[in-house]
Amino acid sequence: MSTENSNSDFVIxxxxxxxxxxVFQSWVEPERLEQWWGPAGFTLSVLALDLEPGGIFHxxxxADNGYEMWGKFTYHAIEAPEKIVSVLSFADRDGNPVQHPVSATWPLFSFNTMTLAENDGKTVMTLRSSPHEATEEQHKTFLEGHESMKQGFSATFAQLAQYLATVR
Structure with a gap:
């Protein structure tokens, strides 16, 4: 197994x-996360949020049609308000890691670093994600999924931008 392969890193x-x-508060406060996190058309429920190394966001x-899914971030480092490092996985209702709902070869875990840099009152957010504890086949699947990830994160971040415009 390989845990590092910068060739398959996803950056947005x-x-x-x-x-x-x-922007940082919007990532770490449940009442804010529930306003924007996730795909359009889904309602988010924060089941747990313990913002410290070893803590989780479950x-x-x-979806409107009743489809449910879960996810979990396990925090490795939090440097407010500039960085959050975590391992992300799809999860079951109890927070146990599970395989991607539609891809048997998707990595079970991804290692994520989100950074925030402020410039003239605006914030540049950069998310870097890479397969974690993944096989070569999982790295390949992750790399092949970059375009889909770009679309998904772009839509989610558009929701964040809309939310941020309403809270000032």
């Missing part, structure tokens, strides 16, 4: 017209 950045502290999402 977006600039928000909001101060860094507000969440559930429910």
């Amino acid at each position: 950045s977006q600039t928000f017209d909001a101060p860094r502290e507000l 969440y559930g999402m429910r």
Whole structure:
């Protein structure tokens, strides 16, 4: 197994017209996360959020048609308001890691580093994600999924931008 393969890293950045502290709070406060995190058309429920190394963000999402899925971040480092390092996995209702709902070869875990840099009242958020404890086949699947990930994160970050515009 390989845990590092920079060739399969996924990186996405977006600039928000909001101060860094507000963007950071939007990632770590349950009542804020519930306003924007996840795919469009899903309702988010924060099941647990313990913002410290070793702590977790366990969440559930429910679509209008009743479909449910869960995910979990396990925090490795939090440097407020500039960085969050975590391992992400799909999860079951109890927070146990589970395989991707539609891909048997998707990595069970991804290692994520989210950084926030403020410049003239705007915040540049950069997310870097890589397969964690993954096989070569899982690295390949992750790499092949970059375009889909870009679309998904872009839509989610658009929801964050809309949320940020309403809370100032």
